[in-house]
Amino acid sequence: MVENAPNASRADIPGDSIPPHPLADLAGGASADLRVVLAPLSGITDVPFRSLVRSFGTRLVFSEMVASGELVRGDRESRLRSAADGAGVHAVQLAGREAEAMRQAARVVAEDGADLIDINMGCPAKKVVGGASGSALMRDLDHAERLIEATLEGAGGVPVSLKMRLGWDRSTMNAPELARRAERAGIVWVTVHGRTRDQFYEGEADWQAIRAVKEAVTLPVVANGDLVARDQHSAILAKSGADAVMIGRGACGRPWFPALVAGTAPADLPRRSFEALVSAHYDAMLKHYGIGPGLRHARKHLGWYLERASVSPQARADLLRENSHERVAAGLRTLLSGITIGDVDPELQPLRKAA
Structure with a gap:
């Protein structure tokens, strides 16, 4: 069995100092524990994987993407995806294209005990984009804003965050504008994947473009993309100006990696x-x-x-x-x-x- 990291001695791994995070209370008041976040990964960050990642000391882990329409219709798989993974912050990511479905889905997960709800406007997958969800929403910011407002309404007092890409392509790098609209609506923080939708996961993340988002808003910005080695963390924060980093594929086959980067991994790991x-x-x-x-x-x-x-x-x-x-x-x-x-x-x- 994997031991519960909070009860084990910690490795003496230097961590980076970041400003107090507005969601620090969700991590027991320890803002340092939010310097590294596990990304929502479709088909990967299910309950067993999230529980395992959390056991090493990562405090904020996101569910895999949950389709709002399917959740509202009572789909069993969607309920499994949105289920809590044990003690700690319960963060659920919702995706959708219809405001009413997002409103109702947010209400469902809030009533089920979600502590944080994230909106997916970054997924590049064809089946998601083809349904006018995910990063396709960055092609219509007015519609994206309506979805944000509906989700916030359904969530009640539960904090809502937003995950996006830099834009649909290099000619429409509208992430700063979407972030400004999200902040005005009441979003508490944004995560920016440092690529456009047409890049998918190819090429390199554009940290300067994420910095442009950070400069456009006052709310916290999390940088996502390419963090697969511990020593990249400080460089990414410096280049992007972000408040924290989100690890996705770097945790595949290495569930201890987010905690290792954050400096919260157990000493006997x-x-x-x-x-x-x-x-x-x-x-x-x-x-x-x-x-x-x-x-x-x-x-x-x-x-x-x-x-x-x-x-x-x-x-x-x-x-x-x-x-x-x-x-x-x-x-x-x-x-x-x-x-x-x-x-x-x-x-x-x-x-x-x-x-």
């Missing part, structure tokens, strides 16, 4: 069993989804873990094709036996030597 971590995550997914669906949902995570442990491509492929949950569990024990978390993450080597 390098010595912990990697096999125990992976097996516990796998068991949690089977319990959350049921055995059949859980095995299917787990494959992407298991693939990342096995690759990080340098398991051979053939052995990885064989395990990921396995349809017996029991044989998968046995295979994990065999392939990952004796491996520690420090063995699979080079950034933990200094901590392991110091321990």
